[in-house]
Amino acid sequence: MSQLARLIAILTLLKSKRVLTATELSDKYDVSIRTIYRDIQKLIEAGVPVITIEGRGYSLMDGYSVAPVQFTEKQANALITATHLVKQTQDSSFIEDFQDAMTKIKSVFRTSIQAKSELLSSKLYIFNKQDIKVPSNALSEIQLAITNFNYIEINYRKADDPNITFRKIEPCAIYSTENKWILIAWCHLRKDYRSFRIDRIQHFKILQEKFEDRKFTLKAYFQVDKYRHSEKNN
Template identity: 50%
Template structure:
């Protein structure tokens, strides 16, 4: 598939989305949106019809999808869904209430198309993630996505961790929750210390998900704070 084919496939998919989300769409608006000619849009519409999409053409008005026709929902991987949940936590710290409302409603729609297993895990991660107020400082971490999955999939994880003194140790941990302050912090049960510990993500130099699962800790994040702090 060459670059032109890729662009056209992307445009066809986007046109299909436009048809699903709008009652009526004109060829002119589609041409302007995708920076192509109206003639190109005519060809795209014809290609979609030939692929079996029931498009209704209203002369002089535009295009619409046959009532009742639904495009299968976009399916997100668990990592992609986790990334969206993390973004939601950061957006909720925004000072713009209208932006928060729009993003929250969008996230709810996204959750609605997830399968039940992923949805349960995403909701668990949402409950186990807190973001503080200080969002200005740039923080580097290459482990966030791996640790999100470890939390939701109950994956025992081995990390290489460097403490404040620069000493490195290997730890086997049971990831529990993530907190965003000036740094991303992981709360995890440390099997070496036999207690819950905080680990700064920027001090984790390596993560390795192990084949062994751990038993889920039967408490919420708030219950953790009530019990240990």
């Protein structure tokens, strides 16, 4: 469990008006007591009024509450289904970030909806028809680069090509097909838009340097790509 997920879980327990000891939390999350001390300090630094009850443990200050967010059962079910779909992406960074987000979201589910969502999760399975797994670990960082207009430097290997090429690119958009994430970017080596399978990126570096927005849209890109394909077939 990541630190963020553990912090949210601890806050959820404290919200239930329980008094928790460091030893109890250490055993529950299989971490050291020193780690729990640091977690409690992180919550306090984030503005959560955790108080220490001498000889008993930690609790929340009376009157503290998190702004309520209400989910219907259908909305909760949609999120649970999305969790199963996300696991098929094969990108470990994206899966971990989504699971951390879901831990936070589930902490505000009503008790009845929480129970039903867990039941649905145990009765839901997404079959992956692809026999070949294509794991990656860059999706979350690339998403940030797209929305913040950061250049990326990559070492890229094409299919059936042992050579690895260095590229400086402007990430524009991503899409998924057959459980593979595809990045569309302006390639400074080719002076044109190119698509890159994220699982074939051998190494990447997000640069602080910004690029100008080219007003790229997936709709226009696919229309041009379709036209090029049609011209080749004629």
